[in-house]
Amino acid sequence: MITILNWTALLIALITSVGLLLQRDWRVGLGLLATQYLSIFWLVQIHWPVSMAAGKLVTGWMACAVLGMAQLSNSNTEESEAAWPQGRLFRLFTAGIITAATFGLSLRASNWLGLSLPVAWGSLLLAGMGLLHLGFSAQPFRVVLGLLTVLAGFEILYAAVESSTLVAALLSAINLSLALAGAYLVTMSKEGQT
Amino acid sequence: MSAPFLWIFLPFILAGILSLLRNQKVITLIACIFTLLLTLAAWLLPLDTVMTIGGWSFKLTSSLNILGRRLVLGPADLSLLALIYGSAVVWFVAASVTKSARRLNSLGLAIVALLVAALAVEPFLYAALLIEMAVLLSVPLLFTPGKYPGKGLIRFLIFQTLAMPFILFSGWLLAGIDANPGNLGLVQQAAILIALGFTFLLAIFPFHSWIPLLTEESSPITVGFILWMFPTVALFFGLGFLDHYSWLRDAPALNNILTTVGLLMVVSGGILAAFQKHLGRIMGYAVIMETGFSILTINLAKSVGLNLFLTLLIPRTLCLVVWALSLNIFKGHSPSLLLNDIKGLVRTFPFATSGLVLANLALAGMPLLAGFPSHQAIWGGLATSSYSIVIWALVGSLGLFFSAVRVMTAFSAAPEGAHWESHETVAQRVLLSIGFIALFLLGLFPQWVLPLWTKLPAIFSHLGQ
Incomplete structure (x- = not known):
């Protein structure tokens, strides 16, 4: 049963991270990110106590809320990306490459770190998709989504090797601060344009 | 009271209070006086000794426990604290004559406190988390506000954030190496992760592009502060790694890696600076070059000790402050900082022009100026190992020198009959004049800052020997 849930969490991470890459609507993006944190919670609680893993979930949802509130006040000004390429097919193709590459890496990583495959793959997948996201966009909102995804991937892996409360607290603070920095950039840049 | 409370928590709390205030003069005054007091305290107060002032006795303990981890500021760290807070005073005073004073004083103080915490935290790998917090605060x-975030800021955020996972994960591997030093595979993996982490953190090629972009798009005085603070702390953090892990310090490949990376930064920074048309970008490339010189001096530490690395710090701070302040003055009066738009400004902004050119020449290692003694010593040190290395390092310095000549030519291209006048404010003139004098004095009498250099190496138990 637990194994099925682990694989389900991985599947959610895959769907949400690919969805984040493809979507253009910020509301959908934040919904996907919030769902992504559910899978992160599940993959982290394998190695951490549920109470500490729940901290990640709460922090992630708070980050989503912060970003959502910032976007809400400026929802009419979604800029289009000047950078190439923009096609969804291309993004899907690159997401496929990342999925395949991280699967190959996770086989080795799971052996090396002694982790289950869903944890190793989920972690590397999120980090890879986040990096891909960062490569596709220079908009503050999307960059923050990408960075939060990269950090989420790292945190899953790091949770398996480090269970310090201070580190967990600092990582949560960093996630929240990142969301606040993103919200600041979104709000203040748009405020000046109106 | 504990030293971490005095030099970390207290400035952080004050920064929070300052951010609530509105009056720029009050904020500047409080921030400058407080930072100056912290500098003096670091210079004069002994740690772990009972002191009696009047009828009141107290002891400044060196450590503070938080959630099972420690913040430690020992007696050896006091000179580093004096250097960091002393330099912060210089930046805050320089910023007081610009429009960025309010934000720089409050946020800058918080950033300094966080970065000091990064140097104090034990185990020291947690520093990556605190550095990331300082990045987010930057x-x-x-x-x-009001402008769209530029590429430089976005890349700064991305690259500095990406450094953290690599360094944290390498920490876990390093713990494994401590337990099993013979595992060469683990050593290699840890070394790769550390290298990647510091490549992002120190903006080493090819992750350096945010520096010139940021110097182009943001306020020069704030960028100058960030470009002084972050590389300095990252370099000390990196030295901490070398000091702590003997396998890393004694790795045969380390010399070649440090030389290649340092030289690459010096040469690319210098040559690219020579061809820039934007004054801000030139400063950015000069910073890249200076980081390269610091990396080269780390490589020389085995033969001549850390003194070369340390001697670069004060002249660099001074040069960057003068350079950034001059740029800030031009930014407020010129349509842009492109060479075409600053033609002939020597007639109307003689102090800012002189400041910019002198700082540029000093960082290029021009004789009689602050950068010369340290750069000459580096060239000498490099020459003992290889002439080709020193020639490449000189090519980098020559590039920066050439950029100073280009800037000077543009500044002096005034229309015929233009009158000499000074549009700088009195405060700007005074500060820049102090800067010129200091640039010359440090060039002529570098031994005046020797007391600081003699104490600083004690921070590192192995490298400082």
């Missing part, structure tokens, strides 16, 4: 400092 975002509002570097961003100009």
Whole structure:
């Protein structure tokens, strides 16, 4: 049963991270990110106590809320990306490459770190998709989504090797601060344009 | 009271209070006086000794426990604290004559406190988390409200954030190496992760592009502060790694890696600076070059000790402050900082022009100026190992020198009959004049800052020997 849930969490991470890459609507993006944190919670609680893993979930949802509130006040000004390429097919193709590459890496990583495959793959997948996201966009909102995804991937892996409360607290603070920095950039840049 | 409370928590709390205030003069005054007091305290107060002032006796303990981890500021760290807070005073005073004073003083103080915490935390690998927090706090400092965030700021955020996972994960591997030193595979993996982490953190090629972009798009004085603070702390953090892990210090490949990386930064920074048309970008490339010189001096530490690395710090601070302040003055009066738009400004901004050119020449290692003694010593040190290395390092310095000549030519291209006048404010003139004098004095009498250099190596138990 637990194994099925682990694989389900991985599947959610895959769907949400690919969805984040493809979507253009910020509301959908934040919904996907919030769902992504559910899978992160599940993959982290394998190695951490549920109470500490729940901290990640709460922090992630708070980050989503912060970003959502910032976007809400400026929802009419979604800029289009000047950078190439923009096609969804291309993004899907690159997401496929990342999925395949991280699967190959996770086989080795799971052996090396002694982790289950869903944890190793989920972690590397999120980090890879986040990096891909960062490569596709220079908009503050999307960059923050990408960075939060990269950090989420790292945190899953790091949770398996480090269970310090201070580190967990600092990582949560960093996630929240990142969301606040993103919200600041979104709000203040748009405020000046109106 | 504990030293971490005095030099970390207290400035952080004050920074929070300052951010609530509105009056720029009050904020500047409080920040400058407080930072100056912290500098004096670091210079004069002994640690772990009972002191009696009047009828009141107290002891400044060196450590503070938080959630099972420790913040430690020992007696050896006091000179580093004096250097960091002393330099912060210089930046805050320089910023007081610009429009960025309010944000720089409050956020800057918080950033300094966080970065000091990064140097104090034990185990020291947690520093990556605190550095990341300082990076996130820098975002509002570097961003100009009302404008769209530039590529430089976005890349700064991305690259500095990406450094953290690599360093944290390498920490876990390093713990494994401590337990099993013979595992060469683990050593290799840890070394790769550390290298990647510091490549992002120190903006080493090819992750350096945010520096010139940021110097182009943000306020020069705030960018200058960030470009002084972050590389300095990252370099000390890196030295901490070398000091702590003997396998890393004694790795045969380390010399070649440090030489290649340092030289690459010096040469690319210098040559690219020579061909820039934007004054801000030239400063950015000069910073890249200076980081390269610091990396080269780390490589020389085995033969001549850390003194070369340390001697670069004060002249660099001074040069960057003068350079950034001059740029800030031009930014407020010129349509842009492109060479075409600053033609002939020597007639109307003689102090800012002189400051910019002198700082540029000093960082290029021009004789009689602050950068010369340290750069000459580096060239000498490099020459003992290889002439080709020193020639490449000189090519980099020559590039920066050439950029100073280009800037000077543009500044002096005034229309015929233009009158000499000074549009700088009195405060700007006074500060820049002090800067010129200091640039010359440090060039002529570098031994005046020797007391600081003699104490600083004690921070590192192995490298400092």
